[in-house]
Amino acid sequence: MPANLPPEYIEAELRFRAAKSPQEKLEILRELMALVPKHKGTEKLRVELKRKWAKLQEEIQQQQKKQKGSRGAGYDHIGREGAGQITLVGLPNCGKSSLLAAVTNAKPEIAEYPFSTFRPTVGMMPFEDIQFQLIDLPPLSEFTEPWVYSLIRQCDLVALLIDLSSETPAEDLFAALGWLEQARIRLVHHQSREREGPATVKPALVIGTKSDLPSAAEHLQELRSLIDSQFRVVAVSAVSAEGLGELGRAFFEGLNxxxxxxxxxxxxxxxxxxxxxxxxxxxxxxxxxxxxxxxxxxxxxxxxxxxxxxxxxxxxxxxxxxxxxxxxxx
Ligand SMILES: Nc1nc2c(ncn2[C@@H]2O[C@H](COP(=O)(O)OP(=O)(O)OP(=O)(O)O)[C@@H](O)[C@H]2O)c(=O)[nH]1
Ligand SMILES: [Mg+2]
Missing domain, CATH: 3.10.20.30 (Beta-grasp domain)
Structure with missing residues (x-):
């Protein structure tokens, strides 16, 4: 057992062991993940917790599949409000919920650990005399449930978020596009007229997040040089608020x-x-x-x-x- 675990952790760990349902366990696991101090000595433990997290997610998914007619707990559709519906899409931890919290009144769950969002959260973002409906979604991964893709297929514009503090922003982009491709969703430039094909074609913008962090500028440039003709790339920070002012205009133009x-x-x-x-x-x-x-x-x-x-x-x-x-x- 690694050293220096706070007493709250030990207490939560005991509750975790006593918990019966996977949902209950997942809730407590969330607490545990937040309570582990971040240093070399806890690295193994953090990996172990993530593994447990993935396993529980899978268990819950299996359970839901068995419950006939539950179909993703009824999240398959969200009624359109305002001037356009925009989904916040991206890999785990890229900053989707933080962006929603920064530009709307919504209060989504934000956490240092991945997979913190597991249901959609809607917020209205004001822009001049209109509002956009933003939908924060769980991340793209092997655990993504079908209803997430249903919501992406129905929206007017996809905001694909890429973490600019990641060591591999280009790979992240292709990984995200890959998950969408598997769900037969193809993102195109927001000005593209292409709307039909074997896959669902969705107009999209790429949003580089966490622009306040070191090497974000360098990664932004790398991303832009790679996909500038394919997508418009906007850089933002939910922490310093950099770029948030221009986001409304970008969404407006993206919605066409x-x-x-x-x-x-x-x-x-x-x-x-x-x-x-x-x-x-x-x-x-x-x-x-x-x-x-x-x-x-x-x-x-x-x-x-x-x-x-x-x-x-x-x-x-x-x-x-x-x-x-x-x-x-x-
Ligand atoms: N420095 C900095 N950190 C950020 C920014 N946006 C998000 N973060 C941090 O990144 C982590 C993940 O943020 P979330 O908003 O929960 O990310 P997410 O994409 O919703 O994560 P999942 O729902 O788990 O997929 C948190 O620790 C945030 O505080 C940003 O603009 N700057
Ligand atoms: Mg989230």
Whole structure:
């Protein structure tokens, strides 16, 4: 037994031995992992705890499979809210939960040890006058449950997180892409028009995390030189808040959406809450978002913003731009 274990550890260890169900054991194991001091003398013990962790995870998974109809405890779908649904995806410990906690009001579990997240956590991230729905997920690994991939398949944008303090960021990236590939999910550049294929194709951004740590800058450069044409790479730190300010804009561009405002004829020019639509939408699409009947009924619209002059009359197939203000005429 390695030296210098705190009394709380010994106490938790006893509870661990007495625990009956794998769920109970996992809870206590989580405490044990947090209580082990980090030094050379406890290295073996920490490896042992991780092994136990993996075994318990597997046991719980087997148990769930047996319970007919449990299907990942009902996490297969999360209703879309706000201007877009973004999943935080990555290897164990890369900083997914920390990022969610840094940019939303959500309070996910954050821990020094891997596999700390085992259920989805949702948070709303404000950006200018809209909000994005972020979903923090358990990590990609051999233990990833099918519902994690279901949620990734359903989202609008994947944020693939890579730990910039890792010794091998490039390998980590390929490992993450590999797990997704196995689940038949292929990530593409957020501006790519490719949407169909033998696998589910998902637009993605790469987020380099923990940019405050040593050698992060070097690893960021390495990552960028490797995949710059494949994905946009953004660097952030949940600790120093570096890059978090630009993240909203990156997500907005990643989602490929536009905000359109409306006013009634005769009302002053004022931008209230926007309608959010896919980029490339027409004036008719905006009308349809307001009311199906309006889309059939209106004759033309006036546009303030992208048009040549303010309040210009445009036809039904006019393509709206982000920030446009529309006025419908019947
Ligand atoms: N220095 C530094 N540490 C960070 C940063 N983000 C996360 N960490 C640390 O990295 C560890 C893992 O963070 P989590 O946010 O739990 O990582 P995760 O990806 O959610 O982990 P799993 O849910 O287990 O896959 C914790 O010890 C965090 O404090 C960061 O920006 N800078
Ligand atoms: Mg987590």
């Amino acid at each position: 959406i536009v905000r359109v405002y409306t006013k009634k004829p005769g009302q002053p020019i004022k931008r209230d809450l926007p309608y959010v639509l896919p980029a490339g939408s027409t004036v008719t699409d905006v009308a349809r978002a307001i009311h199906k009947e309006l889309a059939e009924r209106f004759a033309y619209a006036r546009v303030w913003g992208s048009s040549e002059f303010p309040g210009q009359r445009v036809e039904r197939n006019y393509i709206v731009r982000d920030g446009d203000l529309l006025e419908f005429h019947e």
